[in-house]
Amino acid sequence: MSEPKHEALGLERDQLLSMFKTMLTARKIDERMWLLNRAGKIPFVISCQGQEAAQIGAVTALNTEEDYILPYYRDLGMVLHFGMTIQDLMMSGFARSEDPNSGGRQMPGHFGSKKHRIVTGSSPVTTQVPHAVGFALAGKIKRENFICLTSFGEGSANQGDFHEAANFAGVHDLPVIFLCENNKYAISVPVDRQLSCERVSDRAQGYGMPGETVDGNDPLAVYEVVKKAAERAREGSGPSLIETVSYRLTAHSSDDDDRSYRGREEVEEARQKDGIVTFAKYLKEHDLLSEDEEKDMHNSIQKEIDKATDLAESAAYAEVETTFNHVYDA
Amino acid sequence: MSEPKHEALGLERDQLLSMFKTMLTARKIDERMWLLNRAGKIPFVISCQGQEAAQIGAVTALNTEEDYILPYYRDLGMVLHFGMTIQDLMMSGFARSEDPNSGGRQMPGHFGSKKHRIVTGSSPVTTQVPHAVGFALAGKIKRENFICLTSFGEGSANQGDFHEAANFAGVHDLPVIFLCENNKYAISVPVDRQLSCERVSDRAQGYGMPGETVDGNDPLAVYEVVKKAAERAREGSGPSLIETVSYRLTAHSSDDDDRSYRGREEVEEARQKDGIVTFAKYLKEHDLLSEDEEKDMHNSIQKEIDKATDLAESAAYAEVETTFNHVYDA
């Protein structure tokens, strides 16, 4: 029997459990958001569900003390790993003044925190991608050692900004990881009506960079390719394009109803491959996680979420006068 | 000895001579424009010099009665082949009212003529590329049989519009030929600081279409690949990306001085490979063109250009009141 994958990758048990815990935390926060939305308590949710494995696999390969991430709206898992707390995210869900992303100015899913090196994001897709290149360029000029990871959906890979940014990074060998989280849909549009190529990673060659497509349900597989890309970037050998393939398990957002454009069986089938399920299985198969430990993990996360929900629910909105603040530097 | 290339391609002598004549005409018009510019008679020139072979090779593979071209500012050769006359182009150079492209409203090089199925172009680069896709889409909806060829420089291949248009055409299998005329510079920026890939055609895979790079100094080589792409497009098998590699023999435009950014030897070396020179040699080697015939051709073109210059020079500008016309449909 060959060496288990995590050993080959040099990942220890505590790292693996921490990965799993963050995946689970992201999932559970998201589930809570939907409940709150359906209860009329928060106006909007956009989910990470189905992409946690890819997200956590990817950021585990980064240095949270040095590197920058420019995530997109589904990257709840990533920002948790980079230091955002459950409470922070609940404050954001409830649009409270203590939301560190925007003080309740932006919808949930619009992440940003300078302290955690999470660069502020917006709604128009793909605009963060050239920003990542700008960070990397600045780092190169300043002789810094950090790298940047930016992520986006497969639909968003068709925006001009992706192309222009990838080419720029390629020309100047900048330390950027372009991570495309292919979840097979852009709202209602399936990949085959969105993408003219087989794999998003087929585009890498056009930017003179390596391209990889990897199972987005397998955090270890994602970790492996991102790790390689990160090393490459840190060495000064330039950018990489990585595509993680998984599935969007929820509707596009709380405003969407996906029954008009995809069958339930398809969704059910994808649920079988859900990284949360399969990674738990992997950990158990390798005696890294017991049923009891798993249950405890569930419970402790749930408790934290409950607490954060209560706190956030009773927290205050920003004062109305603050509407006028921070248009320009004071 | 193997069959001469033109025979293998099924091109007859009169076709070859007509190709050569159009190349030569384009070159000579361009040269005249520079003289007129340096004499202070026309404010601006932007040249085809060095790209005539690619242009004529490409359009020879099209059907001028059916297909559409969406050329860029250097494509003097293409528009001649599609029916624009020397006089038309001189009227444009002098910004006269009889300029069929724009009535003197646009700079020379901004081609357009509905009659000739040359779609109006502008200065911001690459904007014509999605238009070509729009024509092709309309043709598909209307069950028409035409194809569209659009061209642009290698610098322009880095604009978002190229990417978005190529992907759109790829998804919907539209009959478009994307022709990149790589002349190794975008104003002062050489290809290696412009393009992150080896060849522009490396991008084809990312749009699920075939990509070819071909010697842009060889009109027969270009004809061959464009012919194949045209057949493919007409069959409904979708778009192609073709890159012709040659060299920009002049400064970027009459406003540019290229001595600050490239050496004279480099330009001299490229002149040796000039398609006008090498194609004449090819024709002579295959006894398709005699020295006398060549001289006659030069003379007759020169005369036509002289005549057109005089006519255009003495032609009128549009009336000042026309400044206000054609903002909206009357």
Add this chain to the structure above:
Amino acid sequence: MTTINYISAVTQALEEEMERDEGVFVLGEDVGARGGVFRATEGLYERFGEERVLDTPLAESAIAGVGIGAAMYGMRPVAEMQFADFIFPAVNQIVSEAAKIRYRSNNDWEVPLTIRAPYGGGIHGALYHSQSVEAMFSSIPGLKVVIPSTPYDVKGLLKAAIRDNDPVLFFEHKKAYRLIKGEVPEGDDYTVPIGKADVKREGDDVTVITYGLCVHFALQAAEKLQEEGISTHILDLRTIYPMDRTGVVEAARRTGKVLLVTEDTKEGSVLNEAAAAIAEECLFDLDSPIERLAAPDVPAMPYAPPLEKTFMMNEDKVESAIRELAHF
């Protein structure tokens, strides 16, 4: 006459124009099987098939650019931008191309393209799903910018836009979609002329010039103020660019007191054109300064409800502004 809501007027106009003219087709993100994220194109995919109700890749510059190409060929594309906030990647195609093609080709080519986009706030859409973007497009000769307020105008103006031989930006208020209902003649193929403002209420004390959802805020405010004896004249611009200068000046003269209202931020808003036209043409007929009522000059509408409310226009804000002007 039947009463329908604002968004149904959009759908009806599209359906009838597609029926009437084979050259009309719809393209955009999620306009097909999904029927649009607001369901404005609902049923069209089933009726006209996927070639005429085309789901495009997620790329707005291509949506506009491909639309322009198809329009130049001779089709009448109706492109949807999913939110007005996402029209910005397409600005180059709209401003450099669509707007200038007729002029630059000396009338050889034209672009009969309509671009629809939902705009406006008050729906917890935050910064990027609430914007009014008309000011950016209302200084571009060659373009027309239309913002209807009622189902009747929506239907008539959208049909006019589709039949127009020039590019039209057609902004629909997303909060109005299901909130605003109104009468539309049944089975009557009417259009409403682009370029003409419309008096939505006659009055003698204060003139309100506005457009879009704000017309309704003004109408509600006027109704209330009537009880206080204040009589409000309301002009609905309908076409924002080019603006109906005559209509604006007439409306200003009517009362001599002018309140300009927009949901957009104040500085640089499209109201300024009305202010300038009035200041040029009938300055001495005015009995009070020209007032502008608009959103504060902050980048966009925040998400948190109290902040959103502070930013968003409403009936009360319009009411106090009219009252103040009446008492000037």
Add this chain to the structure above:
Amino acid sequence: MTTINYISAVTQALEEEMERDEGVFVLGEDVGARGGVFRATEGLYERFGEERVLDTPLAESAIAGVGIGAAMYGMRPVAEMQFADFIFPAVNQIVSEAAKIRYRSNNDWEVPLTIRAPYGGGIHGALYHSQSVEAMFSSIPGLKVVIPSTPYDVKGLLKAAIRDNDPVLFFEHKKAYRLIKGEVPEGDDYTVPIGKADVKREGDDVTVITYGLCVHFALQAAEKLQEEGISTHILDLRTIYPMDRTGVVEAARRTGKVLLVTEDTKEGSVLNEAAAAIAEECLFDLDSPIERLAAPDVPAMPYAPPLEKTFMMNEDKVESAIRELAHF
């Protein structure tokens, strides 16, 4: 004091700021070895090397977007758009991103980015090398838009823009580059405050409010009209957005007759903000309607010289407009 031309003021400001602050760097098309197509960055590449004077690929959205990223990191990028006409592909990055980042992040992130671009006509540049594009950006809170008229202001305002912690669009008139000369203090590190208009000439009969190259047309016209006994007050806006409302209103009050002048097309131009501010604040101090003098509402400046002249602003057009207003 030494006399330099307008473009040298650009180059000097860049050079001195790059010298002063390592975080300042230049990026754009052909800004390196070529020194810019107008030679505004001449000598910088040789002096500061290719990392700080970066030739980018031909992609404006990336130039802006990469600039934004580097600025958020803490650099002070100065991005060049080769012509203002080619800023449109970058609109999404400028409007959705640069302008909104401070606000949306509740002051956590900021974008100290300057974007320079040559604008304006009269140089046979035709439709796409002659445009005034400021109107499109002058309703966007979070942005600042600066258009200087003299070498002194160019240098002081460009330095201020580079040191500003918010994104600034800096439009330079390309015809002014070598035409306009003026005095600049030698060896004096001065800045000119963004947000303040400047009285370029004092007068009592007619107030001209304008900016950019048109300031010079107004100054020349005023000189001539002085001989006829007409005294012209000239306010140079300098910062177009946010506009110096106080400066505008003061200047309008000074003479009671206001002529607004721009090289841009008339409807929807940035002059409208001045008109609206005056109409709000000092309507009853006016002795004549507010006049706007601008280019005709056609898509852009044609190439053929007689048509270009018809479109383009000049001293004579300003002169007659002032005279007419003086005699009102």
